[in-house]
Amino acid sequence: xxxxxxxxxxxxxxxxxxxxxxxxxxxxxxxxxxxxxxxxxxxxxxxxxxxxxxxxxxxxxxxxxxxxxxxxxxxxxxxxxxxxxxxxxxxxxxxxxxxxxxxxxxxxxxxxxxxxxxxxxxxxxxxxxxxxxxxxxxxxxxxxxxxxxxxxxxxxxxxxxxxxxxxxxxxxxxxxxxxxxxxxxxxxxxxxxxxxxxxxxxxxxxxxxxxxxxxxxxxxxxxxxxxxxxxxxxxxxxxxxxxxxxxxxxxxxxxxxxxxxxxxxxxxxxxxxxxxxxxxxxxxxxxxxxxxxxxxxxxxxxxxxxxxx
Amino acid sequence: xxxxxxxxxxxxxxxxxxxxxxxxxxxxxxxxxxxxxxxxxxxxxxxxxxxxxxxxxxxxxxxxxxxxxxxxxxxxxxxxxxxxxxxxxxxxxxxxxxxxxxxxxxxxxxxxxxxxxxxxxxxxxxxxxxxxxxxxxxxxxxxxxxxxxxxxxxxxxxxxxxxxxxxxxxxxxxxxxxxxxxxxxxxxxxxxxxxxxxxxxxxxxxxxxxxxxxxxxxxxxxxxxxxxxxxxxxxxxxxxxxxxxxxxxxxxxxxxxxxxxxxxxxxxxxxxxxxxxxxxx
Amino acid sequence: xxxxxxxxxxxxxxxxxxxxxxxxxxxxxxxxxxxxxxxxxxxxxxxxxxxxxxxxxxxxxxxxxxxxxxxxxxxxxxxxxxxxxxxxxxxxxxxxxxxxxxxxxxxxxxxxxxxxxxxxxxxxxxxxxxxxxxxxxxxxxxxxxxxxxxxxxxxxxxxxxxxxxxxxxxxxxxxxxxxxxxxxxxxxxxxxxxxxxxxxxxxxxxxxxxxxxxxxxxxxxxxxxxxxxxxxxxxxxxxxxxxxxxxxxxxxxxxxxxxxxxxxxxxxxxxxxxx
Numbered sequence: 001x002x003x004x005x006x007x008x009x010x011x012x013x014x015x016x017x018x019x020x021x022x023x024x025x026x027x028x029x030x031x032x033x034x035x036x037x038x039x040x041x042x043x044x045x046x047x048x049x050x051x052x053x054x055x056x057x058x059x060x061x062x063x064x065x066x067x068x069x070x071x072x073x074x075x076x077x078x079x080x081x082x083x084x085x086x087x088x089x090x091x092x093x094x095x096x097x098x099x100x101x102x103x104x105x106x107x108x109x110x111x112x113x114x115x116x117x118x119x120x121x122x123x124x125x126x127x128x129x130x131x132x133x134x135x136x137x138x139x140x141x142x143x144x145x146x147x148x149x150x151x152x153x154x155x156x157x158x159x160x161x162x163x164x165x166x167x168x169x170x171x172x173x174x175x176x177x178x179x180x181x182x183x184x185x186x187x188x189x190x191x192x193x194x195x196x197x198x199x200x201x202x203x204x205x206x207x208x209x210x211x212x213x214x215x216x217x218x219x220x221x222x223x224x225x226x227x228x229x230x231x232x233x234x235x236x237x238x239x240x241x242x243x244x245x246x247x248x249x250x251x252x253x254x255x256x257x258x259x260x261x262x263x264x265x266x267x268x269x270x271x272x273x274x275x276x277x278x279x280x281x282x283x284x285x286x287x288x289x290x291x292x293x294x295x296x297x298x299x300x301x302x303x304x305x306x307x308x309x
Numbered sequence: 310x311x312x313x314x315x316x317x318x319x320x321x322x323x324x325x326x327x328x329x330x331x332x333x334x335x336x337x338x339x340x341x342x343x344x345x346x347x348x349x350x351x352x353x354x355x356x357x358x359x360x361x362x363x364x365x366x367x368x369x370x371x372x373x374x375x376x377x378x379x380x381x382x383x384x385x386x387x388x389x390x391x392x393x394x395x396x397x398x399x400x401x402x403x404x405x406x407x408x409x410x411x412x413x414x415x416x417x418x419x420x421x422x423x424x425x426x427x428x429x430x431x432x433x434x435x436x437x438x439x440x441x442x443x444x445x446x447x448x449x450x451x452x453x454x455x456x457x458x459x460x461x462x463x464x465x466x467x468x469x470x471x472x473x474x475x476x477x478x479x480x481x482x483x484x485x486x487x488x489x490x491x492x493x494x495x496x497x498x499x500x501x502x503x504x505x506x507x508x509x510x511x512x513x514x515x516x517x518x519x520x521x522x523x524x525x526x527x528x529x530x531x532x533x534x535x536x537x538x539x540x541x542x543x544x545x546x547x548x549x550x551x552x553x554x555x556x557x558x559x560x561x562x563x564x565x566x567x568x569x570x571x572x573x574x575x576x577x578x579x580x581x582x583x584x585x586x587x588x589x590x
Numbered sequence: 591x592x593x594x595x596x597x598x599x600x601x602x603x604x605x606x607x608x609x610x611x612x613x614x615x616x617x618x619x620x621x622x623x624x625x626x627x628x629x630x631x632x633x634x635x636x637x638x639x640x641x642x643x644x645x646x647x648x649x650x651x652x653x654x655x656x657x658x659x660x661x662x663x664x665x666x667x668x669x670x671x672x673x674x675x676x677x678x679x680x681x682x683x684x685x686x687x688x689x690x691x692x693x694x695x696x697x698x699x700x701x702x703x704x705x706x707x708x709x710x711x712x713x714x715x716x717x718x719x720x721x722x723x724x725x726x727x728x729x730x731x732x733x734x735x736x737x738x739x740x741x742x743x744x745x746x747x748x749x750x751x752x753x754x755x756x757x758x759x760x761x762x763x764x765x766x767x768x769x770x771x772x773x774x775x776x777x778x779x780x781x782x783x784x785x786x787x788x789x790x791x792x793x794x795x796x797x798x799x800x801x802x803x804x805x806x807x808x809x810x811x812x813x814x815x816x817x818x819x820x821x822x823x824x825x826x827x828x829x830x831x832x833x834x835x836x837x838x839x840x841x842x843x844x845x846x847x848x849x850x851x852x853x854x855x856x857x858x859x860x861x862x863x864x865x
Contacts, residue, residue, distance in 0.1 A: 079601035079708040089699035106707035107601025154601035361785040372793035519642035
């Protein structure tokens with residue numbers, strides 16, 4: 001299994017002048033896996049992705065993509081992977097269909113092949129009835145679907161998606177997730193960066209949490225929550241001007257507490273029990289909520305700040 | 310720009326001014342000069358582009374006056390007296406550069422701000438109205454064009470190409486030329502749908518630059534073509550300018566002035582009305 | 591989508607020349623959509639320039655009699671036409687390799703999409719340059735037809751002029767592309783380039799009159815421009831007035847500029863796209 005790793009990196013580092021964007025990360029992505037990079041903006045996710053996409057030479061460390069070295073075989077690797085960049089770089093002056101056909105030609109596909117492939121991909125991206133529209137007229141969600149369709153033009157063995165749903169409305173996101181799930185079922189290995197924990201939980205078999213250019217944890221979403229969190233979380237909100245209780249008020253009530261600018265988080269296996277104890281101790285929050293722990297809590301635990309920062 | 314103060318509270322206080330009667334009420338706050346200030350600020354960062362505009366006609370004057378002039382010698386001037394080639398084309402270049410600058414400012418620049426940078430939308434969220442915008446843009450174009458023209462006149466003087474005291478009037482004449490072309494250009498821009506349409510502007514500007522007696526006198530054409538050329542606005546601008554810089558001043562120059570004034574008024578009225586409907590949909 | 595793992599399947603790495611052709615194909619598909627816009631610049635503009643300077647201004651020159659010592663006996667139109675051919679190639683080069691290149695990096699970002707495919711930055715650069723060159727050649731062919739219609743052609747040498755003009759334009763385009771690929775702001779550098787490089791070059795590099803008519807201190811500047819060499823070659827080919835040695839000198843200069851430009855632009859594209 002390890003011999004056939006789609007991506008393998010050891011000590012992978014990227015420096016821009018004095019800035020170290022990626023600081024020696026280790027990766028091992030298996031075929032058929034959906035692998036996620038979860039982290040805030042500026043964590044180094046995109047830099048890592050660009051090195052794997054063979055468009056950004058690494059500064060040090062080793063990297064193998066599909067068993068090949070990007071420094072030596074960049075074009076050969078790029079011929080077998082698909083890339084969805086963070087910002088759509090579709091050709092705004094061409095039609096939807098032309099975007100697919102022209103892009104396929106870059107991969108050395110014959111005209112006939114490209115024509116057939118474009119028809120299939122239009123179907124897949126649910127854009128068949130917009131095939132002749134100029135790209136400029138598409139909605140954000142449609143452009144994103146077209147970018148994903150375009151990245152599939154060469155039947156890639158490995159698909160790299162850099163923040164695939166950032167900036168989309170909820171409906172467009174769900175449609176995209178559905179398409180990515182279908183690709184997974186067909187056995188396409190996927191690497192996804194995101195700063196949405198719900199996206200990571202929905203899509204990824206395994207993920208790494210990245211912050212400040214390093215990987216701080218690795219595992220499946222369930223494993224990470226089990227390892228770094230309790231099962232449930234109690235959120236307590238207080239009015240901005242009211243005097244808030246200090247940490248000592250919750251000592252002994254929960255396993256762990258976090259103070260955020262607008263609320264307190266109390267981590268415990270049984271949230272309702274904790275909430276009852278809080279009320280009995282005389283603390284009167286403006287609002288309270290008991291919920292299941294998420295990757296956001298894992299992230300907070302690991303980095304001491306929330307993803308939205 | 311029509312004389313009321315920055316602090317005028319009511320936009321529609323001056324219904325008696327004749328220009329304002331054709332303008333929709335509430336579209337003028339009397340603060341067009343803030344737009345001129347904005348343009349000046351924006352250009353402080355692109356000073357090279359600003360300064361470079363001055364050199365273009367100077368390059369033409371040097372190359373054409375010296376190089377082409379050596380091929381043709383002297384030409385008959387407006388009053389029939391022989392004229393060196395450099396002295397012949399210099400007023401033509403002055404008029405043409407006033408036209409080019411004004412058309413560029415009032416078409417490409419305005420279109421970009423209108424459609425892409427959404428600058429005017431932001432301005433209309435303030436007390437400014439479409440008339441402030443139109444007047445402010447035209448005002449800036451005039452200020453810029455005036456500076457360039459003054460610079461070019463200075464170069465002409467240094468080369469000894471200004472032989473008459475009438476040349477003092479070439480500066481206001483250049484401003485009139487810029488105003489006329491700027492107003493018509495802005496009116497045309499308000500009808501533009503995409504960048505493709507700008508080819509039409511090129512198609513209007515370039516033939517005028519080449520054929521409206523900038524580089525050679527009207528006499529080279531057969532009579533029917535002469536009549537055609539005499540209809541072109543740049544022809545009137547060039548002839549007016551050439552009369553002033555060479556001192557061949559006659560009452561006939563008023564006809565050229567009248568042509569340009571009519572152009573400015575018509576263009577201005579259309580521009581202001583169209584901008585109003587475009588911006589305040 | 592049933593064919594995800596079909597044997598005819600995925601992409602492959604193209605040999606260099608095919609990669610360049612694929613990039614050109616992209617620009618061709620682009621061009622097909624908007625070719626009408628280029629009619630003005632490639633047909634109407636040359637026609638007007640020829641009419642204004644060749645016919646209109648030319649009538650002054652030919653009448654004055656001062657012409658024959660400059661043009662070697664031919665009419666001013668015949669003298670001017672091959673020069674305008676070279677000038678128009680250089681103008682096409684300047685326009686096609688400034689804003690479109692910046693747009694490829696910044697606005698439309700098509701280069702980035704290409705760079706994610708098996709194409710290399712160097713192939714993208716050369717492909718775009720070859721496209722610009724093809725545009726110059728085709729626009730120049732139209733120009734030659736127009737010159738012929740106005741009676742400015744005296745022999746088949748004009749075909750050679752077309753090739754020389756295209757070489758000159760391509761060498762210039764490679765250098766301008768290299769310049770455009772390091773411009774990061776919104777093109778203020780381009781307007782300075784047009785006004786301080788392109789316009790003076792088209793005015794002073796011998797298109798309208800021999801460089802010898804300029805003041806002595808300006809001449810070396812004109813001699814350094816690619817357009818002067820292109821104009822000398824183009825005019826020499828059309829009128830048959832150029833000796834072998836000067837022709838060889840001009841050719842070597844232009845080829846050297848082209849080699850320099852291609853080397854530079856490939857390097858700079860790599861530096862910009864593979865960071």
